[in-house]
Amino acid sequence: MRYVIAFFFPFLSLMLQGKIMSGLLCLVLQLTLIGWIPAFIWAVTSLNRMYADRRNRQLIAELKRR
Template sequence: MRLILALVLPFVVFFTINRPFQGIFCLLLQITVIGWIPAAIWAVYALGQYKTDKKIRDIVGK
């Protein structure tokens, strides 16, 4: 679900993974038509990093 959201509304993904400052910056980038594609790529990348970090935290037990 978050992956689809990352493609449609990239800035919202940053708010769902507790990164509000990056979400605001992504919104500013997304406002421009040219910036939409980099914003979507950035959101997908950040979502992948979030999932990886979450798996590592689950394994370590923190």
């Protein structure tokens, strides 16, 4: 679902991640037709990074329990 939001509304995807200033900058970028593609790539990259960070934190917590 978040990837759909990142595709259609890249600025909203960043804002939902808590990156308000990045979201506003992405909105300005998205308002231009040429800038929409980099805004989409930025949102998806940020989303992938968020999931990787979450996965790494879970792995570290699991290792600490052992």
